[in-house]
Amino acid sequence: MSVPILNASGCLDALVAPDVARTLDAFVTKTVTLLPREGNPPPRIAEVEHGMLNSIGLQNPGIDAFVSEALPALAELGVPLWVSVGGFSAREYAHVCERLDECEDVTTIELNLSCPNVEEAAETAAEITRAARAATSKPLYAKLSPATWDLAALARAVAEAGADGLSLVNTIRGLALDPATGRPVLARGAGGYSGPALLPIAAACIHACAHAVDLPIVGMGGVASGADAAMLVAAGASAIAIGTALFADPLAAERIRAELASAVGTPPAADRDSRSLSQASSA
């Protein structure tokens, strides 16, 4: 099975780890907003039993610095470039898309319509997609949240508004409390829940949308093995993005690609390329 493998937005910095970025069929940037953002105060991450929580809060340099500083360096990687775009109003999304529309090196724009860690725009996902559509002729992927009662209807609405594809799914809101104090572990309170626990949720979302609209789908949420990736492909994804799994294994994309190619659905744990106590080596 040959399926394009991307990183999930916010889960890789290609400029710090170019070798990792080169293992991907396309690199997706962390979400870029109109203005620079420092993001949320730490602690921003917490491991929970079956996944992790994050409340990064879209820390990014803003579209101006992104275009003038990051983009030229990213272009040199020789990896197709997707830019994730966020905002706090349809106008902001449109402004950022307009800027990116002029950038030759950007192959695709992913609209982050679903970050659980910031206040959201008042407009609907479809309205934002429509505004972005008017601002750029680049391929537009709408990234949606699993915390949506009728996701198929939302998928139809963003398709109607001009999306060329869907990215499914973003994190879902989760909370961890310190057992000793009863207070949230993350400074912001709740965060976005990602990792293994998300896989069946992602599969259901992809399945529902694949039946509702005729758009390509980048599937993500808890993918850590070829078997996981194959599951999302069977659910209807035509490409796979890897997020949380990259933290423990920067070479996850290559490993998962190999596992998919060998097409044997072995369970994740058995697939791990690991080092013995008597043989540590760098990943």
Added chain:
Amino acid sequence: MSVPILNASGCLDALVAPDVARTLDAFVTKTVTLLPREGNPPPRIAEVEHGMLNSIGLQNPGIDAFVSEALPALAELGVPLWVSVGGFSAREYAHVCERLDECEDVTTIELNLSCPNVEEAAETAAEITRAARAATSKPLYAKLSPATWDLAALARAVAEAGADGLSLVNTIRGLALDPATGRPVLARGAGGYSGPALLPIAAACIHACAHAVDLPIVGMGGVASGADAAMLVAAGASAIAIGTALFADPLAAERIRAELASAVGTPPAADRDSRSLSQASSA
């Protein structure tokens, strides 16, 4: 810590397992609808890595048979009785609530506004709550879905419509595919995802609603230990319901009550009262 412990709706049949029901501070029935329902075809359940999926589809005898046959038998258990009510329109909910309003043995009505396994009513949760409110003076708990973008707003709406409490959370839609065939394991396709993976999601929902409305909250979703229960209480729940954990351990309520009382947040695995290979015994 002394917290009332209930079963989660659909996760215990008190007539088949009366001793288990007597371990609870209140017994919650499986959701009852106006007309009898056979439910969805099997397979209806599947274990996944961090939880399980079900697509029971509200199999129940309908309100008439429930009131004439099940209710008298349930009343004899001597356990406070909550009846979960479902429907396919606000009128149906109201009809069922009206019938239950006459039943002395029913202490509380829980409105299941969030079953992922059946087609839902066209009305909003608030409209259904309002119709139910008009039909009964019994305490009304609104059971909501975590697949809701702005759950705090929904909580305010059902509070406004007359709900006396909230039950948080129902399952979230999940899908498992057979790796060999790529086809859904459950006959209906997707199902409701419950169990450990749900805990941080439930905590976030409870936390958000506890800050939004001044209503008591029955917390549920992945609770399997005293530490899990304490987490949902810290998030804002005033009572706890146990679902999936009852399947592996029918005495989970007593165990969790004891763990809460000893107030030491030990991890679930260590808490299990288990039998050694050289000492099997009935739970």
Added chain:
Amino acid sequence: MEPVGPYTLLCLERGGLESGRPGQFFMLEAPGRLLPRPMSLCLAPPGELAFLVEPIGPGTRALCALTPGDAIHVLGPLGNGFDLDVERPLLVAGGIGIAPMPYLREALGGAPAILGFRSELHAEAACLLPDAEVVVEPELVTDLLGEDPGDVLACGPEPMLEAVRRAVPGAQLAWEAPMACGYGACFGCVVELEGRYARLCVEGPVLR
């Protein structure tokens, strides 16, 4: 822990548990898995309960990987077993369907048996039921039933049970279904029975 052909015989100390009626089952904790797994009682030596387990997935593999001294949760006996009030019992089993037969034969004070397996390796499990007639695919147990097989008590894969039912309409058949709880709590294990969905763990697993 004893291999029996490709299966594993798992012996647990009985503690306070009853052994129940043949055909009843127990829910066994499968270490590392969320849900317990239903297993028919295979043998009930004094002070013990023994289960024959076929490792076909994560739960049964975890059970087969138990080592002496390990502790697991056990719940049971559950469900309705075989009706032992029969005149001319004939035990019929396919594959892992042999599991309840040793305990059943003991309770009946002996009975003839026909066993079917999909390979010679699987057929090694026939040692649990000495003197049984054994067939290996492509031969089928139903090929040996004959005209008047008597009171058939059967356990095995669905197609086998369907074939036995066609051949012997009154046979007692022990069915399987995925189960989450085993004690009527989840409504997950339903089978169609006279036009309605019945919980196999409550109304079965032995059905006529």
Added chain:
Amino acid sequence: MEPVGPYTLLCLERGGLESGRPGQFFMLEAPGRLLPRPMSLCLAPPGELAFLVEPIGPGTRALCALTPGDAIHVLGPLGNGFDLDVERPLLVAGGIGIAPMPYLREALGGAPAILGFRSELHAEAACLLPDAEVVVEPELVTDLLGEDPGDVLACGPEPMLEAVRRAVPGAQLAWEAPMACGYGACFGCVVELEGRYARLCVEGPVLR
């Protein structure tokens, strides 16, 4: 695997890994946990990498429970270590902050050290740094710094590092923060640095 007071010294075969500069860290897979855990290199004997681990939570407990022959993923060396170009080095460590010091002292060709611990049991770890001055709470490492402590290189709990910074403004300090990736991917490990949030794994862990 060797206990050192309440800590465990974990020795891994080095394979193809570099040992890096003192103060750099490695991400170690913690068996059974989703995310790896950052650990400073403690010692680099030929062919090995040794880490000193304090079991304070699920990840560090899993690491301390490793047994010889177990295999774990290791990524590193990562981050920025200590600047070794100093004239009068003085090592200052509190608690598990002793971890990077043995390798640091070796790289410096020796240096005086002040170690603080919260109990006599913890202080047993001082054996990793012979000849160091050792204080146990309520006495604090800063009590021993004196007027002109030289070029301080420190590692320890946040309050200790803050106190050292106040006492010795130019000190090199090795900080900690929860890390998901350790290589700049997640933006989870930020600390406030000159009014902005900087990734500690990229710009640290050693900061001035």
